[in-house]
């Protein structure tokens with residue numbers, strides 16, 4: 001690990017060296033020292049305090065403080081406690097956890113050991129989406145190495161602490177990434193999200209206290225234990241500690257994962273790191289946090305990319321899937337693709353989402369195919385408003401927020417399609433960059 | 437006295453059962469074995485026929501509907517046979533921004549097949565899927581789990597030719 005004074009990258013520092021994916025390479029870089037420190041020098045409560053101090057916020061989308069979540073697990077409960085690692089990574093535009101698992105699998109294992117120790121869990125499950133079989137294979141290899149070296153199993157690192165980590169393979173369902181949907185899925189059922197409360201920290205997997213964290217959240221834990229929570233907190237912005245894995249895709253010159261300090265300006269991420277908009281074109285819009293996040297116009301991207309600043313800007317950091325759209329993008333077509341996703345992935349438990357998401361899709365399609373009348377955009381806003389906050393899980397919000405933001409911010413494009421039954425962007429440029 | 441008769445399983449072969457048994461101790465509840473067991477069946481047979489679902493229910497001692505509701509909920513369990521090469525074409529936002537929808541049509545035309553159907557030679561099934569988490573390689577496809585991208589029309593042509601040649605080599 002880098003010494004705290006010259007830190008350029010944390011997780012990604014392991015990605016530069018292919019050997020770091022193996023146990024030997026990981027150990028050569030100080031691997032499992034943080035786990036040793038936690039298990040031999042710290043009490044579970046100390047670990048939780050350190051993570052609280054770090055301002056480590058959940059990287060799965062909601063940004064909930066990790067240390068605080070862990071502290072909700074009832075320590076005195078006689079039931080077994082579980083750690084569940086969310087490696088479902090299904091939010092469109094998100095692809096960072098894949099790199100963590102492929103290139104630094106031991107970081108995830110070490111973080112899991114420390115987290116499980118902190119919450120007194122002796123079994124952890126890593127739930128990996130079925131499409132990431134390459135990650136599953138890599139992780140299974142790394143787990144075998146860790147077991148053989150005594151980092152997992154009985155009496156880890158010569159202590160009295162036992163931990164087993166199992167990989168569980170998903171089978172293709174976005175909703176299985178929602179934490180309680182994931183628990184249902186792990187239990188062998190349809191991934192129907194549960195009504196909360198009770199929260200998983202008290203009633204979770206197999207009705208036992210459970211902590212669920214995203215892969216990236218867990219992968220930062222070893223750094224915090226190694227160098228301290230205050231140090232980690234100092235790397236980011238207020239209440240947003242550490243570094244962040246940003247995923248940049250769409251119309252940029254260099255799509256990819258960039259690990260940068262929390263709160264790096266969105267514009268800097270796009271222009272400096274991802275090389276700016278491709279083909280010399282101008283920026284039109286950016287979705288900053290996976291496709292659920294409200295879209296930002298080009299004039300709204302001068303904002304620090306952290307949870308609080310993006311919320312203040314009317315969007316969200318979400319999963320940090322930054323999707324960039326150039327000036328030749330048809331926003332109606334873009335919304336159609338997004339609406340198709342949420343209509344397709346709604347699990348069907350709650351009426352507003354089950355019925356509303358497909359209505360929204362049909363209405364965008366009507367607009368695209370010249371079958372809509374001028375009342376549509378307002379009606380879409382109304383339908384979206386009626387889904388918002390009225391469902392068991394946040395998939396309903398995820399279906400509504402893109403519609404609200406696209407229609408409000410790019411209204412003339414929708415109106416033009418309706419009135420002229422043609423695409424304004426296509427007429428101006430001769431083609432669009434997102435043809436259907 | 438009634439004698440216990442071992443049910444004759446067609447799909448739950450000894451190998452599949454061994455894989456399920458190896459996982460049993462990982463979960464405190466046998467229902468949680470369903471998804472891994474379905475994967476074991478699909479990996480052995482290429483798909484999960486209804487008969488296999490019924491066998492699995494009997495084997496685990498759970499109601500058949502528990503199995504079927506899982507199979508029908510998750511996209512990656514195949515309720516019908518698929519081609520030897522299952523090609524997922526991502527059609528979600530990052531890929532569609534880079535022309536994925538056009539590529540999907542191209543691929544289907546090129547193979548002369550409908551989405552989710554199997555080509556007459558049994559080699560290919562093409563399916564448009566939602567985001568597969570490889571937007572940095574957009575437009576991206578997955579062939580039997582392997583990510584390939586960014587792809588264009590010419591690369592799709594090459595890919596089909598390569599896979600056809602490969603199939604000829606390994607077919608006895």
Ligand SMILES: Cc1cc2nc3c(=O)[nH]c(=O)nc-3n(C[C@H](O)[C@H](O)[C@H](O)COP(=O)(O)O)c2cc1C
Nearest residue numbers: 058059060086088089090177178179213214217394
């Ligand atoms: C519809 C939906 C899908 C989600 N998908 C994922 C996912 O794929 N990966 C993930 O880590 N979190 C996902 N989440 C967030 C989880 O519910 C949960 O907040 C997260 O796993 C908690 O971990 P964290 O605190 O470390 O972020 C999703 C949430 C919703 C509402």
